[in-house]
Amino acid sequence: MDYEYIIFETSDEIATITLNRPERLNAWTYEMGLEIWDAIDKVENDPNLRVTIITGAGRGFCAGADLSRGGSTFDGSNRPREAGERARREGSLIKRYFLLKKPVIVAINGPVVGVGITFILPFDIRIASESARIGIVFNRRGVIPEISCPWILPRIIGLSRAAELMYTGRIINAKEALEYGLVSRVVPDDKLMDTAREIADEILLSAPVSVTLTKRMVYQFLTETDIDKVEMINNRYFGWTGSQPDAKEGVISFLEKRRPKWKLKVPGDLPKFFPLE
Numbered sequence: 001m002d003y004e005y006i007i008f009e010t011s012d013e014i015a016t017i018t019l020n021r022p023e024r025l026n027a028w029t030y031e032m033g034l035e036i037w038d039a040i041d042k043v044e045n046d047p048n049l050r051v052t053i054i055t056g057a058g059r060g061f062c063a064g065a066d067l068s069r070g071g072s073t074f075d076g077s078n079r080p081r082e083a084g085e086r087a088r089r090e091g092s093l094i095k096r097y098f099l100l101k102k103p104v105i106v107a108i109n110g111p112v113v114g115v116g117i118t119f120i121l122p123f124d125i126r127i128a129s130e131s132a133r134i135g136i137v138f139n140r141r142g143v144i145p146e147i148s149c150p151w152i153l154p155r156i157i158g159l160s161r162a163a164e165l166m167y168t169g170r171i172i173n174a175k176e177a178l179e180y181g182l183v184s185r186v187v188p189d190d191k192l193m194d195t196a197r198e199i200a201d202e203i204l205l206s207a208p209v210s211v212t213l214t215k216r217m218v219y220q221f222l223t224e225t226d227i228d229k230v231e232m233i234n235n236r237y238f239g240w241t242g243s244q245p246d247a248k249e250g251v252i253s254f255l256e257k258r259r260p261k262w263k264l265k266v267p268g269d270l271p272k273f274f275p276l277e
Contacts, residue, residue: 005032007057008039013050014200015043022058027066028115043102047265050208051200054120055107055193064114064137094148097122098219099275101212101266103203107196108132108183113171118147121156124215126182127196129189132174134182140169155222157181207246209264213237216275233276240271 007018017039019026026032036054043049056062090096104123112120113135120126128134136153138145145153145166154162157180165172165180174186187195203211217234224230241247245263253260263269 001035001038003035003039005029006035006039008042010049013048013204014197015039015049015052017052017054019054019056019062024066025060025063025111026056026058026116027063028119029066033119040100040104044100045267047268050102050266051203052102052104053107053193053196053200054104054123055196056109060110061108061112061132062116063111064116094122094152101215101270103211103215105196105199107192108134109189109192113137114141115146118145118149121149121152122147125184125199127185127187127192127199128174128177128183129192130174130186131189132177132186133171134177135169135171136165137169139167205260207250207260207262207264208266209244209246209269210241212266212270213241213274220275236273236276
């Protein structure tokens with residue numbers, strides 16, 4: 001796929017996806033969404049790519065849905081036919097997020113509202129620049145938060161704060177977002193991408209398959225109520241990783257005080273029983 005609304009770049013096992021409609025403050029379109037997921041799928045299937053960073057071009061991350069159609073913006077009957085067919089074919093969008101095998105870091109530069117924020121909530125790590133402004137403004141536009149936001153947001157920041165942000169549509173600044181736990185770091189604007197890359201580089205110090213298995217458990221266990229099943233899955237993965245060459249490399253590289261040289265790659269070297277359900 002050729003990209004018109006994003007920029008896709010790779011360097012040193014790290015992919016960067018940049019929303020690229022700066023003249024519209026990177027306002028979301030159906031086509032942009034397709035391009036983002038196509039790029040993510042490329043990372044998922046490339047054993048030489050391990051982490052994705054998503055950010056926005058220009059002075060903001062994403063202004064939410066493109067409102068150029070005015071009052072009919074959210075009228076589902078105007079959605080491309082392909083959108084409905086794709087949704088039926090691929091099933092749950094939130095599950096698609098949770099089944100991703102490789103970490104995604106979101107670097108929020110400047111304002112982000114509406115779908116701009118809901119589409120990044122299910123990703124792994126969110127950091128923000130000091131100029132970031134975040135708003136879940138759907139109720140103010142006469143619609144409701146999407147991409148399972150009413151399910152995942154309370155799990156991230158707690159019920160009371162989630163309710164306040166969704167019901168009021170209030171815009172919060174970066175400091176408030178950090179206090180709420182909506183982002184894990186706030187950094188000066190000119191340090192945002194450097195910080196995102198530093199986090200990605202730290203992830204590269206961990207074994208690829210170990211990260212994938214840990215990521216799988218994090219999201220699977222969000223909805224798992226059977227603690228015996230949780231323990232069984234955890235033990236099965238741990239037992240398998242302990243018998244693999246990367247476990248040996250992890251210990252030896254630590255003792256020798258050097259950077260590890262991981263042998264197993266994702267997706268090709270995942271255990272045959274992955275994923276455990």
